[in-house]
Amino acid sequence: MMKLMCLRRERASKWEQVICPYGESRLENLYDLVKTWKVIPSSADIFEVDTDPSVCVDIGRRTCSCCWWQLNGFPCCYDVCAIKYSGKDLNLYVERYFHVESYRQVYSKPIYPVASLLKGDVVDCGTSILPPLSKKPPGRPKKKRIRSNGEKVREMKCGRCGKMGNHNKLTCKEDLRPDF
Structure with missing residues (x-):
């Protein structure tokens, strides 16, 4: 990162134009593209560029x-x-963060090197930590959805025994024989 910052700082110190080189070349390419387009002025700052579709530009x-x-x-x-x-001048209508001066300000501050910390010798004891063994549980995965922490379980009334609880006719284990 230090090399990159230094390289960009040195490169920017040699630039003499107002806009960064990438922006300059982009403006030149755009100007070459639009040389033949027809412009219709509406006022000092408002123009219509006659293309398909026509576009309204307010340079003010x-x-x-x-x-x-x-x-x-x-x-x-x-x-x-x-x-x-x-x-x-086209350079007056480009935002200031595309200007060479802004580029120079961004890369003006250096990144200072960090001194290496003295570390003790790492002793290799020959053991390595392995990830835990993960096995897929046997059988078919559960069909029942795992409920979230705050979700309330709806009380159901069994159609077989008539009691309230967390079971229904299919899962009822209640003995229906009368006690004698």
Whole structure:
């Protein structure tokens, strides 16, 4: 992690543009894609990009009807088209966390190395701890559902003996012969 932070800090110190290189290349690719698109201005900040379907872009509020700009903070192809048409700088419409300065601030603090702790010699006694043996119980699995901790058992009335309890006609073991 220390190497990665140091590498990124050194790499960012050489950058001279406003936007990080990935963002710069992405803006260039988007601009190449939208060079031929038609833009219809509505006001100084509101534009309609005539594509299929047409999209409304408000560069003043940084909104687009495709919602990409609001979600990611990075202009989509429609926004790039409208911003270029208005003659304004694209770098001003990219959120600040895509800027080189923000990147440099993120990687400005170093991660300090941790001194190795002196540990005693580990003696190998030749025994190893094995996982417990788990056997599948014999027979068919139980059909009865295991009830949760707070769940109340509904009292049933047996259809054979007529007593209340946790049994029914099928599981009744009551002796029905009268006592003499």
